[in-house]
Amino acid sequence: MLRRFAAVGRRALLCGGGEAQPSPGKSWASSEALWRRLQAGGASVVPGFLSEEEEALLVAELEPQLRRRRYEEEHWDGAIHKYRETEKSHWSKESHEILQRVRDAALPPGVPQLSQVHVLDLAKTGYIKPHVDSVKFCGCTIAGLSLLSSSVMRLVHEQNPQDCLDLLLERRSLYILRGPARYEYTHEILKDEDSFFNGRKVPRERRISVICRNLPLSSDPS
């Protein structure tokens, strides 16, 4: 089974959005102070991690596999809407090298990794509701590439929902969720109609994410 998280029922409070303004052009997060804290815990966003050529290469390799599937309305756990997905362990040499670069950049050395890469294709009208990836199936780090579309990822603290921020996930960026951002905050991908970052529309097109994860350790908090 592909799903790896416990969905969170409540809708996130409105946060970030047009109000908290980072220094113009400088930040990929809507709240500087909170983002600095989450970065200190190991979270990050790396814009332009992929070149256009690398993005095209990954999409070309994934497209035939994805096209065989139909978009599903809703996942059984209710978190993902209008999506299709696959898990892939065999890649071309070129793609393998890109994914190795992701693993080297994002996954801590010495921690076992899920060998299968999760590929999630969200339709233009697709979105992901707030959830925390299940500690049963996923370890300390989630590392995701965004292909074909930019999007806004919202992080909301599970205990203090006013503690929240939006991340701009540009097309070809890499995001890393680790530490508090991985365990204490839900993450979600906003639907097109809600997709704003600092008051600016971030149009949601079809988006493919390619996600590498660590395996859980028995010492992971749960």
Ligand SMILES: O=C(O)CCC(=O)C(=O)O
């Ligand atoms: O598409 C993404 O980048 C996130 C996907 C996600 O949250 C998940 O599969 O658990």
Ligand SMILES: [Fe+2]
């Ligand atoms: Fe997830």
Ligand SMILES: [Mn+2]
């Ligand atoms: Mn996730």
